[in-house]
Amino acid sequence: MDFEVRRDDLHETRVVEGDPPELERGQVLLGVDSFGLTTNNITYALVGESMNYWSFFPAEDGWGRVPMWGFADVVASEADGIEEGARVFGYLPPGTHLVVQPDRPSPSQFVDASPHRAELPAAYNRYARVAGDPNYTEENEDHQMLLWPLYFTSALIDDFLDDEEFFGARAVVISSASSRTSSALAFLLSKRGGAEVIGLTSPGNVEFVESLGVYDKVVPYEEIGSLPKEPAVYVDMAGNAKVRTAVHEHFGDELKHDAVVGTTHREELGGAKGLPGPKPKFFFAPSRLKKRTEDWGGEEVNRRISEPWLPYVEWTRGWLEVAHDSGPEAIERVYLEMLDGKSDPSVGHVLKPGG
Ligand SMILES: NC(=O)c1ccc[n+]([C@@H]2O[C@H](COP(=O)([O-])OP(=O)(O)OC[C@H]3O[C@@H](n4cnc5c(N)ncnc54)[C@H](OP(=O)(O)O)[C@@H]3O)[C@@H](O)[C@H]2O)c1
Numbered sequence: 001m002d003f004e005v006r007r008d009d010l011h012e013t014r015v016v017e018g019d020p021p022e023l024e025r026g027q028v029l030l031g032v033d034s035f036g037l038t039t040n041n042i043t044y045a046l047v048g049e050s051m052n053y054w055s056f057f058p059a060e061d062g063w064g065r066v067p068m069w070g071f072a073d074v075v076a077s078e079a080d081g082i083e084e085g086a087r088v089f090g091y092l093p094p095g096t097h098l099v100v101q102p103d104r105p106s107p108s109q110f111v112d113a114s115p116h117r118a119e120l121p122a123a124y125n126r127y128a129r130v131a132g133d134p135n136y137t138e139e140n141e142d143h144q145m146l147l148w149p150l151y152f153t154s155a156l157i158d159d160f161l162d163d164e165e166f167f168g169a170r171a172v173v174i175s176s177a178s179s180r181t182s183s184a185l186a187f188l189l190s191k192r193g194g195a196e197v198i199g200l201t202s203p204g205n206v207e208f209v210e211s212l213g214v215y216d217k218v219v220p221y222e223e224i225g226s227l228p229k230e231p232a233v234y235v236d237m238a239g240n241a242k243v244r245t246a247v248h249e250h251f252g253d254e255l256k257h258d259a260v261v262g263t264t265h266r267e268e269l270g271g272a273k274g275l276p277g278p279k280p281k282f283f284f285a286p287s288r289l290k291k292r293t294e295d296w297g298g299e300e301v302n303r304r305i306s307e308p309w310l311p312y313v314e315w316t317r318g319w320l321e322v323a324h325d326s327g328p329e330a331i332e333r334v335y336l337e338m339l340d341g342k343s344d345p346s347v348g349h350v351l352k353p354g355g
Pocket residue numbers: 038039040041043044149150153175176177178179180181182200201202205237238260261262263264265266267283284285286340341342343344345
C-alpha cells in the first residue's frame with residue numbers, strides 16, 4: 001500500500017495497492033512499521049519541487065509520496081551484511097514497503113545507495129540500525145519518530161549559535177515557540193545558558209509555551225514592541241513576513257543575525273526586501289550537519305548531538321501526548337489535518353501503514 005498526494009494539489013490524495021516489489025541482488029525490502037507525522041512532513045510536501053523532496057520515493061507522474069521518519073524491519077535481504085529481521089530508523093514513504101540498496105553497512109547503520117537518491121542530501125539517506133544505536137530504547141520509539149529529526153535540527157542550531165558566540169547577542173528570539181523544533185531549541189539553549197531565550201507565539205498558545213518552562217520570556221506576536229531593545233538573534237520557525245518585519249523594525253541594528261529555519265505560518269510567508277538589520281539567512285540542517293561531519297567526523301557528531309537526547313525525551317513526557325492510529329484512512333485524516341494547519345503542538349501522531 002502507498003499513500004500518495006497530487007503534487008500540484010496537496011489536498012488530493014489516493015491509495016495505491018500492489019504486491020511488494022521483487023528484489024535484485026544487493027537490495028533489501030523494508031517493511032514499514034510506523035512513522036510520525038508532523039508539520040515538518042507537510043513542509044517536505046510544500047517545498048517538494050524546489051528542494052527535491054519528491055525525489056526520495058518516486059511515484060507515478062504528478063503524484064508524490066511525502067517522506068516520513070519512522071521504523072522499518074528488514075523483511076527480505078539480497079544484500080551482504082544486512083540480515084532479515086533487523087530493525088532500522090530512517091526516512092520512509094507513507095506506505096507498507098520500501099526497497100533500498102544498502103551501502104557501507106556497519107553495526108550502527110547503512111546508507112541507501114539507490115541511484116535516484118545519490119544527489120540528495122546525505123542526512124536523509126542514512127538508516128540507523130537499532131541494534132547498534134546506544135540511544136535506542138523500545139519505549140522511546142514514538143518519541144524518536146516524532147521528535148528526533150526536529151531535535152536534531154535544534155541541536156545543530158544550538159551548536160551553530162554557540163559556535164558563533166551568539167553573534168554577540170544577549171537574547172535569542174524564537175518564533176513559533178510552541179512548535180516542537182522551537183521548544184527543543186529552547187530546551188537546549190536553557191541548558192547551555194549564556195543568552196536569554198525569548199519565545200514568540202500566537203496568543204492562544206502563550207499559556208502552553210509558558211507551561212513548557214524552557215523560555216525565559218514568552219510574548220504574543222502582537223507584543224514584540226514590549227521586548228527590551230538589546231543585542232538579539234532571531235531564529236525564525238514561522239516564516240511569517242509580518243512577524244519578521246516587526247522583529248527587524250523593533251531591534252534594528254541590535255539584531256545580530258536572522259536564521260530562517262521553518263515556515264509553520266505558510267499562509268503568511270513573504271519576501272524580506274527593505275528590512276532593517278541583517279539579511280535573513282536560511283539555516284538548512286543537512287548543510288550544517290555536512291559541515292560538522294567534516295569538522296568532527298560522523299561518530300563525534302552523533303555523540304555530541306545525542307548527549308542531551310534522553311533528558312530531552314524525559315522532559316517531553318511531561319507535555320507530549322502520543323496519538324496512535326493505523327491504516328490509509330487514518331494517514332489521510334492526519335495528513336489533511338496537518339496540511340490545514342490544525343496541528344496541536346502538544347499532540348504527536350504516530351501511524352502504522354498496515355491496517
Ligand atoms: N531548516 C531545516 O533544516 C528544518 C529542519 C527541521 C524542521 N524544519 C521546520 O521547522 C518547522 C517546525 O516544525 P515542527 O514539526 O516542529 O512544527 P509543529 O510542532 O507541528 O508546530 C506547530 C506550531 O506551528 C504553528 N502553526 C502550525 N500550523 C500553522 C498554521 N497553518 N498557521 C499558523 N501557525 C501554524 C503554531 O505555532 P505558533 O502559534 O507558536 O506560531 C503551532 O503550534 C517546520 O516548518 C519544519 O519544516 C526546518
